[in-house]
Amino acid sequence: MDKKTVTTISYLSRLKIDPEKEEKITNDLENIIKFVDQLNDAETSDIEPLTNPLEKTAKTRTDQVTAKNLKKELLEIGPSSNEDYFLVPRVVE
Amino acid sequence: MIWETVIGLEIHAQLSTKSKLFSGGSTKFGAESNTHVDLVDMGLPGVLPVANKEAFYKAIKFGLATGAQINQISSFDRKNYFYPDLPKGYQITQMTKPIVEKGSIKVSTENGEKIINITRAHLEEDAGKSIHDLFEGETGVDLNRAGTPLLEIVSEPEISTAKEAVAYFKAIRQLVTFLDICDGNMAQGSMRCDVNVSIKKIDDKELGTRAELKNINSFKFIEKAINFEIERQIAVIESGESVVQETRLYDSDKNETRSMRSKEEANDYRYFPCPDLLPVVISDKELNEIKDNLPELPEEKQNRYISEIGLESSEAKIISSSKAMADMFEEASKKTDDAKMIAKWLVGDISALLNKENIEIDESKLSPENFGKLIKRISDNTISGKIAKSVLEEVWENGNDVDEIIKAKGLIQIQDESLLEQIAIQVLDSNPDQVAAYRSGKDKLLGFFVGQVMKETQGKANPKSVNVILKKILS
């Protein structure tokens, strides 16, 4: 876990790391990764990963429109919106 | 140096379900902004996706029609990235176990038919729309489209020219519309595509480095963008540099592609199985039911039109080329017993009108009912073929009812034989020289007399009857 890796993952996570905390965070991450490296002790070559404890298959829905028009309510929750859209600083394509 | 081009297409087809892939939000196009947004589409804290089975059925239809493998157990993954119109900060897609794999499609190219293999077709959710040019300094986000089911159809990199790419896209579009799983409307963005382009020396085994051209939504632009990109890559390599693997945006105004690298910056989508969604299973029963109810595909239609209805093969081909055309043919045929005449008109006058206006038949004002009526009025001798052309023109213009046009303009064919005889005698009397010439052996003048009678009756006579009457008088 070097500085460059920390920069990359903080970019992917859209998090800024304060310069004064950078060393501590890098250290913490390094230690956590070392800690989870214990997993290498387990023999898992033929083991299928378990992504959900329910080894079941999904229930699905039929194709029906059930949603109501929540436009006003949802736009009001938005931190910045006008009467029609959620707004963000101009994105340059 | 001779360069070989290698092209692969990723086509995004919006599936024509009523509701979204993971919510009960409506997928209807053109609604007022942010009115078709369910709590799930909004990505609110605590909401959960529930998959729409119909989207699977539609994807399976595509798989069956392309002879593909249907994965009866398929699952969803998350693709993580930030963008304002991606409400959850990830897109739910099928990365590891797509519903459809390993299909193929026959494509007509300049050099004859070619089979293009389809690597996979998977389900995923569409993003919302960012509106960049409406507000000063701000981008507006409309989430109506967020969550609309997409079928992403990925081809093998087996396409060799821009024209072939267009032909492939057209073949896919034809198929999805015939299957009734996507409306194929490119202007509304129902079908879009990303194009991967690379070049290599003919003898090279390895593929060259590819550039991905994003989000192209017309046939014309696919061709132009690919051709520009090929030239660009050749120039790059011939100048001694190398092509960079990157995403490029096609600018149709300038006819050029430009790098979007600035936006990508070390992107890593961190795919992983979506823990909210368990694998979806399609039972044998469901699969068989879809198989049994698969609609007739273009090639089958074409064959049936020839063998059962007796159309010329060229006619059958044109009519089965698009779903809209085939639907028009089949619907209009129900209104008359002269399917062959329907076909003649479709391939002839109607195709000419469509070409002139560059539209599809379902965008015209002609309804199958009205079209069928028009043909019926020809075959029951109410109007002549010539009058029918003028009626069609009016229908094309305003969509009015055929019978009403005929009635309002008094276009009904003259059935009264004695009246036609009277007119015929008049015509012959006023052209004594021609009558003499006819009698001395110039048979072709009969056509002239028929034309004169038609002129006198303003086209309301039946040319066949006029022929018979004239022959009788002249003999």
Add this chain to the structure above:
Amino acid sequence: MTVKYKTIKEIKKMISQKEISHKEIIQDVYKLVKENSNLNAFISLNEEKSLKKAENFDNNPSDCSLAGIPIAQKDLFCTKGLRTTCGSKILDNFIPPYTATVIENLENAGCISIGKTNMDEFAMGSSNETSHFGNVHNPWGDNLVPGGSSGGSASAIAAGIVPAASGTDTGGSIRQPASLCGITGIKPTYGRVSRWGMIAFASSLDQAGPMARTAEDCALLLNEMCSHDIKDTTSLDNEIPNFEDNLNNSLKGKKIGVVKDLDLSSLDKDVIEVYENSLKEFVSMGAELVDVSLPNLALSVPTYYVVAPAECSSNLSRFDGVKFGRRSKNPKSLEELYVQTRSEGFGDEVKRRILIGSYVLSAGYYDAYYKKAQQVRRLIKQDFDEAFLSVNVIMTPTTRGPAFDIGSKGSDPIQMYLEDLFTISANLAGLPAMSLPNGNIDNKPIGLQIIGNFLDESSILNFGHMYQTKTNWHMFSPEGVIQ
């Protein structure tokens, strides 16, 4: 007449015998909330509406099973019209437009949601020290942590403010605070309780459950919390039993699994003694102890600290300042909006886990960490499957010790992560597990964990209830044994 320290059962009796009106109950609860404001157990209160509901019950008596029972809801469940923060600054102004299924279920059964309880930010923590709204204090000692992440819920019950609270448990967040506060709490089988409206931390591990004074009350609550929810495709459609039915079954001949691979050597002598005493108690009721082997148990913490951060890094991406929640002031660009909003809005522990999650999912590390962890997870589940072939339940201490001092775990996150050593495996395997008080060490309570087989909450509750008919550890309060 007060409802302080009363159980649900007792309050129901008080109501039916007309010893107290519904309104008086709720008024008393708010009086207790205010008297105990130093605990910082609540983030938001719902006083006006709660009083109205109580009055309504007085005017129109209801025969709902939990009519008028005051309950505190963890601030991780969305409640329509009532602020829901998840203990985070990034949601400090979020008023949901909808209500979580489990809250609806409880309210439909007559529960009155009197307020939202404090918690570790996004349920990431074992001490309630990561809440944006400040520490929760343990009623057993002002300087003690209540445990976490459902620390506010545990503290409110331990202080006798409410008889019941909702909690959520991703790696021990119901059981660990239950242990540290001396109350009873159960994490049901994954999928028993709908996750619709529960703000996700790690979707494949999160499960809501009841916290109360007794196993019997937990059974009453669980009866109402469980449902088949079409809005959550991981919600189970197995039959939901009446959890009260088997509470009094005899334990004679029932088998308790004792994990032989469990290394207890690092625990205090007192902790081991409390644990062994309760095993003896069960033996005296006719149960048998059987050694079981869970060879991969030691890997549960590292497995968890890959899986949970991976899921959380993705689940928390929606907090981007675009559609809801807090947005940083005057961002100049979209990137700045994202980075500043998230950097200001999330606390250090949440950031740490998002970063770890991004790391283990990123190209080149996925197989070595994420995939590997999910493989080990299967091994852990297989260990349990094997063990449950020969036992009815498995018992361990819930925690490594009683409540620790605020700030005492210092700045080493791994020390804190190891707090959940005994509890995490049940989440990885999706199994139900309960903690109930089984002793006091230096006048601080501690709990026993009972893990059950898949869908077998009934056995856990049976063992728990029988234990509570024989012992009175659940009657201990900071003010002495409740009379």
